[in-house]
Amino acid sequence: MHYLEDLGQELLSAKFHVSSELLRLHIDGEVVDEKPLSATKDGEPSPLRKISLVSTSGTDDGIEGYLYSPKVLHPSSSIEDHYKSTGNGVEFLNRHLSAKLFHDKESLHPLLEFLQVHCYKGKNVMVNTRIQNVFSPQHRGAGGDTAERVLEMIRLLLDLLEAPDPCTLENFLGRIPRVFNVVIMSPHGYFAQDDVLGYPDTGGQVVYILDQVRALESEMLHCIKQRGLDITPRILIVTRLLPDAVGTTCNQRFLVDIPIAFTLPGLYRVVHGVDVFDPKFNIVSPGADMSIYFSYTEEKRRLKSFHAEIEELLFSDVENKEHLCVLKDWNKPILFTMARLDRVKNLTGLVEWYGKKTRLRELINLVVEQQAEMKKMYGLIETYNLNGQFRWISFQMNRVRNRELYWYICDMRGAFVQPALYEAFGLTVVEAMTCGLPTFATCKGGQIIAHVKSGFHIDPYHRDQAAEILADFFEKCKVDPSHWDKISQGAMQRIEEKYTWQIYFERLLNLTALYGFWKHVLNLDRLESLRYLEMFYALKYRKLAESVPLAVE
Template sequence: MYEDLSSFVDEQEIPLLREFLFNLSWPVPPLLLRNDILLAFHHFSQQRDPKEGDLAGSWRFLRKVQEIMLADDLLIIIYRHRRANCRIFALNADNDHLINISVMDFLTFKERLVRPGLPPQQRTLTINLAPFYDYGPGLKDPHTIGQGIKFLNRHMSGSLANNPDKWNRLLYEFLKLHQLHGTQLLLDAALVRGPEELEEALAGAMDFLERCRYPDDVEKIKQRLRKLGFLDGWGNSLPRILETIHMLQDIIEQPDEANLEEFLSRIPMVSKVALLSPHGWFGQDNVLGRPDTGGQVVYILDQAKALEDFLSEDLRDAGLEIEPKILIITRLIPENEGTTSDQRLEKVWDTRNVWILRVPFRHPDNSVVTHWISRFRIWPYLDQFAVDAEEEIRRELGGRPDLLVGNYSDGNLVATRLSRSMGVIQCNIAHALEKSKYLFSDLYWDQFEPEYHFSIQFMADLIAMNQANFIITSTAQEITGTDNSIGQYESYQFFTMPGLLNVISGINLFHPRFNVIPPGVNQEIYFPHTQKRRRSARMRKAVTRLLFEQEDQDCLGRLENPGLPPLFTIARLDRIKNLTGLVEAFGQDEKLRQRVNLVMVASVVDPERSKDAEEAAEIRKMHAILKQYNLHGRVRWIGKFLGKAETGEAYRLMADRGGVFVQPALFEAFGLTILEAMHSGLPVFATQFGGPLEIIEHEQSGFLVNPTDPAVMTARLTDFFQRCEEDSRYWQGFSRRGLERARSHFTWQRHCRKLTRLTKVYGFWRYSISQQAKMRLNQYSEALYHLFYKERAEKIR
């Protein structure tokens, strides 16, 4: 496909491109990533005389280059020619010919480059999952990745049309097996004994329903339908029952993808759900993850509440008097530090039947692990946790759940174990994949291993993502990145952990399991600052005092001019969140400091009070920056946890003062705080790296900034506030458009409707494909679990 450099740039530009490529300044080892390459080329371009030639083609080419590596006098280039697809080729100094490199050869080059001391004869474990994906259809167009449900509906409706005997039988059997809470639903197999009888029964039911003389007597209608072989579950009114049965008749006679999805979405299949977040420190009051998992706790609690509401409505629409039950499965921690983490069962506030069910970790002698354990060190406990959790789930639900939802790497792995043993459909939610979050975490895995144990986590990710029935992400780029940069799941396609393993095909992105369903926020808490009547005067006063006035061990900095508009940010002090980078950029920009104050809510002020080494280091760095730039009168630092209600009011107070929300992370998988701010009417500035690209319409509903270029980031902020001074409508416009964007695309109601629909469509797909066909993938995954994962995990204890 690509033969030489002229495939990318014009002939007259090739000498300049070659000059740049073969005069790069190489680190040790000689490997450069995309951002480094573009920065180097920017510097190269500035040094050139414009008369020497146009560099537009080189820019286009280099934006798609992910890595350049120098190996054996060859430049090895990873070129991402389209989403989810890379080409690897080598270039030498003698000519412009491109030498195609296989993934295996590339990983071998890379492994030897990073670990030159490896014996030449050593063979590293190679993992290739590609041969196991022959059991089902796959997508073709990379731009459709993340729309798995659409593809499956098209595929299944086509199968119903082209192979009606087989697929009508599958549909009949699928409808016949449905039960909820021990009650048989939909079809009476004694009266409707096969697909042919189903067609006859449908005709009879339609004739009755269309001529029904008692349209408002739903119970009498149901009694008549039972005699025809149709049990409860078709609807709660004559119009809905008629419409649902008509849909099924149309599917059998003339299959249509939209009709199939809508019909499947009406089948009452989900009333019991288990959400898994094993690593613990999970609760509702002062228990929000530790460390860096507070967003996940908020996500799961809000999802569970919204899911209960949606499932209640869904079951009522089906005509069933069934109350859904949702369990959040997490770890019980006896050393609870004054929280509820030691309670086995805790009801979730403002719900009817949502519970936090805590199951302890156990030592090999079966004694309970009493203390909290970092999410990076919990791996040896998860196998037994899955066994114990299954027993507890069955006890609380009176049987199996209808859906398992894993959260983060540990929850997804436990969901995989439970799905295998219980025969329940499994959904994965990653929240963040550490492989993308920590730069070079695969290449230098042995250096990360003592603290992070990525060798185990990455294997857990591979096993879980390949076993899941479906995976939901908040954004498409979590899966396939952007046109120029690799996505989180895409990074698992091929990689090396030198001396340990080479993955030449770790995930099939073209499998239809991926679906994008962004979350929402609790709109009872995060509502616009203009809705004055909904705001508590007492809460407003308390949060105002905390953010701007209070002086104690949790608050640092007294603002010299509190009337200035605030830059507001809220996050943990982790390197990836880059709050120290934001404060340093603020300190370096005098124009910005003259116009605004910086107010941040971040971790704790005293590093000695932190229980996380990385966080403590960032706290010390923050103090050094504040001192270096003399910012104590310009920066206000609140080192205290804010409850959700307080956080919602904090956003509104910043909006009252004409401020903005800034999220400067070096990478952000999604960005719930961005949504919270938008729902509150606070204009947002957020990192261009990660999920915010799909939340914010740049310069319409907010701004995307490059946190690695602090001068440009603060210049954009300065320009915004200058324009606000010139025209007050400018701020209001971004406030309004951000709110409209959040309300139309990011709500929990939309999320739960789609999640439930996915469960039902993938439930039919899971039933329709032969489990025998997927057996080889299952067996390979089991081998990796027992022979690699468990063996390495046990060594952590």
């Protein structure tokens, strides 16, 4: 798993135990379902317990199914007692097993075997198969494209032979070209090439996936060339077919795969999500496109020709369907936010914080870019009389102009805020920080910011406290302008250290190499999981597949 996707509003539910009952709280519907704890085993449903599912056709006939849990672990690979390693499973596995395996020089023979079997299209790329001794100095192929890189590879191998340790092993394996083909799963959103911007879940999908593919292809070509190989990598995007394309082209590829009938929802129910204690669970965070987003201080690369459009967008006195309210005081810093309008994004919550906090309204103007939830927003504008301090602008689809908008707000010593109720990974947060804009982001979800050093965390469920943090920052910047520069520099440094596509690829490559090595050495085939899945095929899937009618029927 490369990174955590946006969970969506439908996942805002919680499970917890109270006394002897299992309760499920639905936040949106304010409904609590009760269930006797006796229906579970040790607090968790038995993975093979038969249940009755409600038919989606509206009839009373139950559909038999099974509860499925991916929590079937290799007995030697669980990291459940090491919570700090959550999301870094392969690194934990490497440290844990290196200490056991590499206890003497003779134990390095599995490394030789691994290098011998590593090939591309049947051709060995690392060592000659005639080598039988682990200390033979012969090698072939992928040592490097220059004498210097070949020498670095040999030195790493010598260090590993003389004093094996997890870090040296990771560095050595990371230089072995193992990734030539990549499959990227994009299971939701209107992913296509045309006419999809502005639809739910589309912005993040298009930006994440297309930027990811471009960055991966570039880095893979560069890496393979440095290893002295002439191989063209292949990247395949697998996305779902949408029955309702809503005027987009996202359902026009591979039409032969569209099922005429589908009866498999009764196959099973998943009672657990990703097992975060599994060594295969690793979080690799994406980055911003550095060719588009970079520091506002790089004046020569900026496109100031957009400034007239941006000033019209922000400060125009014209109000219409696309732009609502005006800003009277142009000298105030701007607090800016941008997101699709989804209740989870909590943009109306932000407007309410701003409206209630007089001190904050005296210090800054608020500019919101969003797409919908019009009725509630109109009500907040009237309730708190926000016209003059608040500007609601239309959704901007030009990424280059959005970048200049970030920079323009930097010039005004403003800030960016992301007040979502939950955000697994905020791309707009990364973009704003890359441009040098001080950023306030929700503490609920994936935390990109180092609090106080590169930005600020705010709790969307403690509104007064969040508004105070915002007001304190701008008040301090008014007294000491260098405080704004300090947070801005911290934001850009944080991105350079953690969230670039180059860092993403290097980590992905290292994790792939490490897991591939340990899978070969320890034969981590996960037979338990395989048998578990075969059970569904034998007991349920095969019968359901036979019942699917032919297209002609």
